[in-house]
Amino acid sequence: MSPLNMVVEQLVAQNASLPEGVAELTELLEILQLLIREPSVVGSEDSFFRVLRRELEEVGAEVTYYHGVLVAQGDRPHDLMLSAHIDRHGLLCTGPNEFQYAAFIAGNQSELTGDSVSEQMLNTIEHRFQGQRVQAHLPYTGTYIGQGHITRSYICPERKNLIFEVDGLEHLQPGTPIAFLDRLQFNDGYISAQLDNVLSAAIILFLFRCGFAGTALFTAQEESGRSWRYALSWFQRQQLTTQRLVALDTSPYHDRAAADQQLVTLRRKDASADFATGITQELADRCTQLDIPYSYKDDYITAQNRTRTKPYSLGRTEMGRLTAATDGAISGTTLQVPTTEYHTPNETASLASVGAMIRLLQTYI
Numbered sequence: 001m002s003p004l005n006m007v008v009e010q011l012v013a014q015n016a017s018l019p020e021g022v023a024e025l026t027e028l029l030e031i032l033q034l035l036i037r038e039p040s041v042v043g044s045e046d047s048f049f050r051v052l053r054r055e056l057e058e059v060g061a062e063v064t065y066y067h068g069v070l071v072a073q074g075d076r077p078h079d080l081m082l083s084a085h086i087d088r089h090g091l092l093c094t095g096p097n098e099f100q101y102a103a104f105i106a107g108n109q110s111e112l113t114g115d116s117v118s119e120q121m122l123n124t125i126e127h128r129f130q131g132q133r134v135q136a137h138l139p140y141t142g143t144y145i146g147q148g149h150i151t152r153s154y155i156c157p158e159r160k161n162l163i164f165e166v167d168g169l170e171h172l173q174p175g176t177p178i179a180f181l182d183r184l185q186f187n188d189g190y191i192s193a194q195l196d197n198v199l200s201a202a203i204i205l206f207l208f209r210c211g212f213a214g215t216a217l218f219t220a221q222e223e224s225g226r227s228w229r230y231a232l233s234w235f236q237r238q239q240l241t242t243q244r245l246v247a248l249d250t251s252p253y254h255d256r257a258a259a260d261q262q263l264v265t266l267r268r269k270d271a272s273a274d275f276a277t278g279i280t281q282e283l284a285d286r287c288t289q290l291d292i293p294y295s296y297k298d299d300y301i302t303a304q305n306r307t308r309t310k311p312y313s314l315g316r317t318e319m320g321r322l323t324a325a326t327d328g329a330i331s332g333t334t335l336q337v338p339t340t341e342y343h344t345p346n347e348t349a350s351l352a353s354v355g356a357m358i359r360l361l362q363t364y365i
Contacts, residue, residue: 032202041090044177047142068230074213084200085222091178101162103223133181200248228321245332252342259338263356272320
């Protein structure tokens with residue numbers, strides 16, 4: 001039995017009252033399998049943008065590509081706006097046989113404030129990559145140029161970045177992006193891969209196939225703190241404001257039990273700004289109507305901080321930075337799939353959560 005057929009059986013067992021959702025989730029996972037194989041290392045997303053553009057144009061979306069943002073629109077572009085960053089963590093060759101975490105290279109550090117989730121988790125994931133296979137690509141075309149494996153990773157206190165020792169890629173020139181060798185894995189009702197944030201891109205593409213007629217923004221370089229600038233530039237170019245922008249993403253939890261307490265994660269705010277109350281409550285109300293368990297990530301972090309000597313940050317998201325930069329003129333909220341093993345090639349989400357996200361967003365079609 002194929003992995004996708006096994007997924008079908010698992011979903012039926014979890015939610016036998018919604019058999020039509022089985023075929024939809026299977027189609028979504030087929031899209032996800034396709035997109036996951038395409039490299040999109042932060043700062044080198046061009047080849048992924050081209051793949052995404054082709055897929056969107058095939059289903060009739062009007063697609064425009066600007067520097068750092070791909071915009072797809074249907075017949076009712078202002079009904080609802082979705083966004084998803086499409087960059088994924090990876091390595092960058094920065095010198096002779098020298099490899100650094102691409103998001104935090106020196107050229108990006110002016111955008112980093114020290115209180116993003118990515119930065120705070122750097123020490124947590126420092127040693128998770130030993131033995132991980134990686135593949136190098138030409139920066140613009142995405143052409144495959146070699147494969148190796150990570151033998152060691154450690155944080156350099158001087159460069160304030162994660163440094164990798166890699167066998168097999170000694171020939172690379174500085175500026176070459178290196179992606180984790182990533183494939184979608186299925187296991188007992190869960191999927192695993194580097195899901196952040198290709199999962200959201202796959203969901204939006206699936207929605208357009210289903211007839212979504214709003215606007216979707218696919219942004220670059222979120223992991224290095226730049227994506228909100230590309231989104232803001234598009235809004236300014238169009239002379240638009242909105243309170244109905246929904247950013248799709250994954251949301252990290254420390255263990256499976258905590259992640260499975262809800263099927264989708266909402267937010268009222270992050271460390272930068274309060275989100276738009278109207279669309280946040282609208283999503284919560286629709287979750288209630290659809291019997292989808294949800295929680296607010298800012299409430300979860302606040303509760304965790306009551307027992308911690310060093311508090312967690314609420315995080316600085318693309319939505320919060322957009323809201324703060326425009327004094328609330330451009331705002332919305334976030335909708336996230338709870339995951340574990342965040343920012344690794346083994347990030348894991350439940351099929352039930354992915355299915356719930358699809359059901360919720362289909363109410364806007």
